Amino acid sequence: MSLSFVASRALFSNRFIPRTNPKRLLVTACSQIDSSPRQTARERRRATVLARINAHKELKQELNKRADNLVSAVVTVPPHVRERCSLTPRLARVKVFLERSDLDDVNSFRVRIRLGLVHIFPELEERELLRDCDGFDIKVGGGKVIQDFKGLKGGLEKCEKAGSLVFVELIPHNTPPPKQPYSERVHKVQQIAKRAQQNPDERLYVISFYKFVNIEKPEVFSNIIRRVWSWMGVRGRVYVATEGVNAQLSIPESVMLDFREAMNGVWKERNEHIVPPEIVGVFLNEDVPISAAEQPFEKLQVKPRNRILADGFDEPLDWKHAGQSVPPEEWHQLLKSSSDDYLLLDCRNDYESDVGRFDGAEPLNTPTFRDSWTHLEKRLENEDRSKRILTYCTGGIRCVKVNAFLEQKLGFTNTGRLQGGIVSYARNLRETGRLNESTFKGVNHVFDGRMGEVITNDLLDQCITCGQSCNIQTDCANVECPRPFDSRIFVQCEDCAKRMDGACSAECLERMQAKRQLSSRADPNSPLLEQSSQCSNSEHYADVFSVDEPPIRVALRSRTETVFGERARMLSSNAQASLLRLLIQVSGAKRVLEIGTFTGYATLAMASGVGEEGLVFTCECDEKAAAIAEEYFAKDHDFGHRIRLMQGRALQTLEALHDIGAEPFKLVFVDADKGGYISYTSKLLEYNLVEVGGLLVFDNVLFRGEVPNVWEQEKLDTPTKDDLLNTHRLKNLKNVRKIADKLHEFNKFLKHHEDLEQIVLPFRDGLTVARRVK
The missing domain is CATH 3.40.50.150 (Vaccinia Virus protein VP39)
Structure with missing residues (x-):
């Protein structure tokens, strides 16, 4: 916990308190929670949170009793130590609690600092950075290295003048050699990526990938790929969890070769892969290249999550046992044969299935993915467990979870899923010049700025305004649209979209018009509403003088x-x-x-x-x-x-x-x-x-x-x-x-x-x- 100073973490975490064992309070409280099947998952989570709150209150009371005898020290952890132990920048400073008696002797002070840090970061001892108290020097209050009690007393007095915190800087003796600098290739790719972002003629490769793999530290993993992909000019949305990674990205064509070599493990720096080894060699699901003007992402977002795909399960299933992965070509031939031998399920949301689906597919018609499980149980209740079940989705990740559920929860023994999803299927037909043979009809809805990719010209849905056949999906231009969130995406033809100004209904159009009229009422002569150029000139003038x-x-x-x-x-x-x-x-x-x-x-x-x-x-x-x-x-x-x-x-x-x-x-x-x-x-x-x-x-x-x-x-x-x-x-x-x-x-x-x-x-x-x- 950095000097992120979160009191509930810094004060209540058992690792920060020497000579006490407050974890016992938390364990005791949580063990009393009723985890019977009668409780819903939400009730159990709520009970756990309440138990923790009560435990924290009890711990705080215990700490308050000892407050007069406790001193908090903020210890700075050097960058090379954080890097050696794979600690995030948030952990640059940590808090350790000391007894006042620890301040009367240099050796006691060093021992307590070491024990406090090792309790927080066992890696420091495991990697021999803080094996014993002779392995590091300390500074107190930003002064010189403490050699004796006089130096310690002087540092403490300086801290006391500034406030009630004791600031300690840690200087381990066992400093690892500095890493070799990155090669010239890194700097070259950085420059190419910068030029590509400014080039309106640059093409972009839109790719997606996912992998279910154990990731021990999602935050550290996220920091690595965020750093590497940022200087490659990559944009997109990435979710990282202990269960794996799920990514949708856009990459400039100029650096696509470098990106592929990095992901395939060919490109190394300092004799190490430049991306985490967990995703080296992952299958990259490439979509159709687009122009820079069609950039589907505003920036690169890498977010640690509890799940890479929200499924609503209390405990994850075994994603390695999720049925057969069927390659696109084999899938194509299978669907062209008789459909009597299998049941084809569309695992996407209802608004996705409405504008595009495979011939003979049965959509689940659920508003969100987490609603799939109840529907599957009811729909397949009377089906033979040996029946062939085929599933598909946009990029393949949802089918992994669906098929794992079918096999591990419902007992089906013969399931298959489209490898790479609709994206991979369409690319395979496009590359072999057989898109006119596609058994998928209509538009493949995608979760980025494009909204959808046209596979065939079949019109499967109707305009929400005029009722004519249409496949163009959009979102209401009224940011305060009263429609439920899971119904915000709708189909509207170009003529109606122009006439309705992008609104889904007359009500939303009226509200948008009223909002514009309100904005136009502002007094143009108000000094607070000057033209931006005049404001800019005034600020520049003020800065200069x-x-x-x-x-x-x-x-x-x-x-x-x-x-x-x-x-x-x-x-x-x-x-x-x-x-x-x-x-x-x-x-x-x-x-x-x-x-x-x-x-x-x-x-x-x-x-x-x-x-x-x-x-x-x-x-x-x-x-x-x-x-x-x-x-x-x-x-x-x-x-x-x-x-x-x-x-x-x-x-x-x-x-x-x-x-x-x-x-x-x-x-x-x-x-x-x-x-x-x-x-x-x-x-x-x-x-x-x-x-x-x-x-x-x-x-x-x-x-x-x-x-x-x-x-x-x-x-x-x-x-x-x-x-x-x-x-x-x-x-x-x-x-x-x-x-x-x-x-x-x-x-x-x-x-x-x-x-x-x-x-x-x-x-x-x-x-x-x-x-x-x-």
Whole structure:
């Protein structure tokens, strides 16, 4: 648990508490849960969660009794140690609890630090990094290596001045040799991928693959493929779980050969595969190449999950025993023969089967995949268990789970599934020039921006608006469409889509029109709604005539723009960062808290203003952004040592600071989730994390000029029918308008808070400076 400071994890995990065994509390509580078949899976999960909550409460009470005798130490784990033990960046800092008696002797202090770390990471001892207490040096409070009790006492006194935490840096003696740098091929592929992303004529290969394989550490696995595929220019959606991996990707044609060699194990770096060995040699299910303009994915998303395909099972089945995998050509010949010898089941959702299916197939007609099991039980209840059952889906992964269920739960002994799914079947016929012989008719629905791939011109469904035959699937253009989520995809012909403006019904069309009329009512002369070019010029002018931007922040801004693209707009401007620094200097703040680090641009500015004895505590939940921030904090030799980065969510960080008895801060800067501003402010005041007379600074309080629009709606004396319609749904609007509504509520919350006085500045995206008066 990094200085993600999640109190519930840092305080309650049994691995952090020396000389106690709180795990016994949790085991005892969970063992009392009724796991009888009468309980549903949801009830059992709920009972488990409640048991853990009660156990945590009991443990917290036990810790509170010993609070006066416990000291928390935050230990920095060096990067090479994390890499050697395959630890994620979230574990850069961990918390260990010490008895106060451990601070009276250097040897006791070292022993307790070692035992605490080994309890958290057994790998440190297994890999001989912390085999004994003589195998590492330590620094306390950022000072020199501790040699004797005098050095330890000096470090502890320095930490005590900054707050109640003891900061320890670990320096193992057994340092592994540095890894060899990547070859020139990596840098070459990076450059090719960058050029491909900017080339409108670049073709893209859309591929999918899945593999059921044991993955011990999904987060580590995810980090590896995210890093490698990012510099290859790969986009897509990847789910990783302990049961395996499931991926849908788009790869630029320029790097497709390199991608194949990496996945096939041909390309190695440092004598190792550049992708995890679990997926080396996996079958790549390639679809038809498309143009760059048809890019189906916005970015690369790699997400650790409980399951790579949500199935609703409490316990997974044995996916290795899932019937026969039938190659596309054999499948084609089989379906051309008599269908009396087998039952052909379409394992996809109803909206997929509606627009395309194999001749003679029987769709399950379920709204979601997890609904398949009840339907299968009823449909096959009277079928002979030796009957031949054939199944198919889009790419093959759903059929693995379905056939495993048929064999292991329902007792069928003769099942088969289409290898690679419809995608592989269509490619096989297309490559052999026999697409006109396809036994699959219509459109193959795909789960990306394309929505569907036309296999044949057969029209199997009807337009939702006019009723004529059609196979074009779409989603309602009204983001607040009242249709249930599993019915949001519908069929609509081109003429009706144009006439209805992409809406599924007259009701949705009316709501969309009302929304546009509301937006058009904004006063074009309002200074808050200036043309973007004028705002941009003003910001540039302010930056030029403010304090010069230091080189370290210039480099950080450039790095952020390279890594995050459009998201780099979340960075503070030089003028805003300089204003924060000025507020710190004028207020004399020595302890500053930042909620929402991003890549640390504003953090560096604030650190330059707190003085030599000051500290800036900052938290960030985005691992990628936090890693860049940590890198540049280390590069800033002048002020970086004044920063303490905490990885984790804001509310959890505030709770942790409260639990460890952190002293109040003189200034708090909040630039995190806008919907959480009220909660953050309430907790800061409730936990007394802002001293009386201290400042709270909130960013983005006007949010692109949309917050005043929300206010204008509240001021309407005689609203029209369209205004009433829009006001009624205002809080449910998504994206910008939804955030604007929450920020308006926050601004009202501050205005009427008796403990605060504030001023709202139309500076950039809006900046509120509040002062705690009591």
